[in-house]
Amino acid sequence: xxxxxxxxxxxxxxxxxxxxxxxxxxxxxxxxxxxxxxxxxxxxxxxxxxxxxxxxxxxxxxxxxxxxxxxxxxxxxxxxxxxxxxxxxxxxxxxxxxxxxxxxxxxxxxxxxxxxxxxxxxxxxxxxxxxxxxxxxxxxxxxxxxxxxxxxxxxxxxxxxxxxxxxxxxxxxxxxxxxxxxxxxxxxxxxxxxxxxxxxxxxxxxxxxxxxxxxxxxxxxxxxxxxxxxxxxxxxxxxxxxxxxxxxxxxxxxxxxxxxxxxxxxxxxxxxxxxxxxxxxxxxxxxxxxxxxxxxxxxxxxxxxxxxxxxxxxxxxxxxxxxxxxxxxxxxxxxxxxxxxxxxxxxxxxxxxxxxxxxxxxxxxxx
Numbered sequence: 363x364x365x366x367x368x369x370x371x372x373x374x375x376x377x378x379x380x381x382x383x384x385x386x387x388x389x390x391x392x393x394x395x396x397x398x399x400x401x402x403x404x405x406x407x408x409x410x411x412x413x414x415x416x417x418x419x420x421x422x423x424x425x426x427x428x429x430x431x432x433x434x435x436x437x438x439x440x441x442x443x444x445x446x447x448x449x450x451x452x453x454x455x456x457x458x459x460x461x462x463x464x465x466x467x468x469x470x471x472x473x474x475x476x477x478x479x480x481x482x483x484x485x486x487x488x489x490x491x492x493x494x495x496x497x498x499x500x501x502x503x504x505x506x507x508x509x510x511x512x513x514x515x516x517x518x519x520x521x522x523x524x525x526x527x528x529x530x531x532x533x534x535x536x537x538x539x540x541x542x543x544x545x546x547x548x549x550x551x552x553x554x555x556x557x558x559x560x561x562x563x564x565x566x567x568x569x570x571x572x573x574x575x576x577x578x579x580x581x582x583x584x585x586x587x588x589x590x591x592x593x594x595x596x597x598x599x600x601x602x603x604x605x606x607x608x609x610x611x612x613x614x615x616x617x618x619x620x621x622x623x624x625x626x627x628x629x630x631x632x633x634x635x636x637x638x639x640x641x642x643x644x645x646x647x648x649x650x651x652x653x654x655x656x657x658x659x660x661x662x663x664x665x666x667x668x669x670x671x672x673x674x675x676x677x678x679x680x681x682x683x684x685x686x687x688x689x690x691x692x693x694x695x696x697x698x699x700x701x702x703x704x705x706x707x708x709x710x711x712x713x714x715x716x717x718x719x720x721x722x723x724x725x726x727x728x729x
Contacts, residue, residue, distance in 0.1 A: 379507070380467040384527035386534065390442045391466050394453040402446045406547040409435055410622060418555045421631040429622040437618045441531065444539035449473055470534070475502030477537045478509050483570040486516055506533065516574045528579060528615055532572065535581055535613060541568055544611060545585065548627075558595050559631070563587040564603055582623070583611040591634045602636070605629025 410429045452469040479495035495505045517524045552561045566587035589605030590598040608626040
């Protein structure tokens, strides 16, 4: 149990103050497996009870439902996996030796501050947008201090007993790791449903609602995005989003449960490209149960934090397919940041047909 003395030692005016060491931070640190061949495999069905709601091989699909979480993975274990897969450097140095507790706490605090100032959130109805922490003089550590200070103040306002272990969980969940892991797992499930087609979230919007009462703390992770889906083995066409993904992930810290209070997924493969393109069948024959996997250290380097790359390496596919899909993914990643895609190498035959008249006119003028 956290004591008042522990709270007083967390000096929020001092950026050098480490995160308060509580049960959740110790649990995550002590349960990390440094074995070179250790993979943290997990699927969306292991976390949530979708039943038979996610159906494979359909060209047109729609799902609007709440989805309960399963008990196989506790909330603490889910939190641990978020950081094992997305912030591995908090546990292993570049030489593959384990980090010290001091290094681990510093990395987590820095990660919290970095992500807190990126995202929008509300705490008991008060908005704390990314601009709230935009002062360039604030280090990431200082942002974390300010965030913890706000949480402690809200606990006091509603008369809830201050529990730094609970506040640490709010801090960990405020990192982008939870959004990244959940969207990755949904995307991998879609890969199973649409094999051999690929899919990506596009123009995502997200925010977090934190509700603190005298008896409970809940967090809502709200996510909305378009979906890009390829037609069979063809590359995705970012000019033709053909699906939507929306979910509200509800986490109850006092009850230690998580679930989708709202989960909406829909797509229409026939709208994933120009109407006169041939549609390639997306049957699920031969598809594999893709897992979310941490590759061997050094294989992907900085790409470990990139959604969807890992899933392609987890399936039982030939080396040529892995290389081809990786190249496609890298190309799409470069394109995402631009408002309009310039992909001359992948221009569709229909686009060449549409532009043929302009080409003929240019040739005529030259003559």
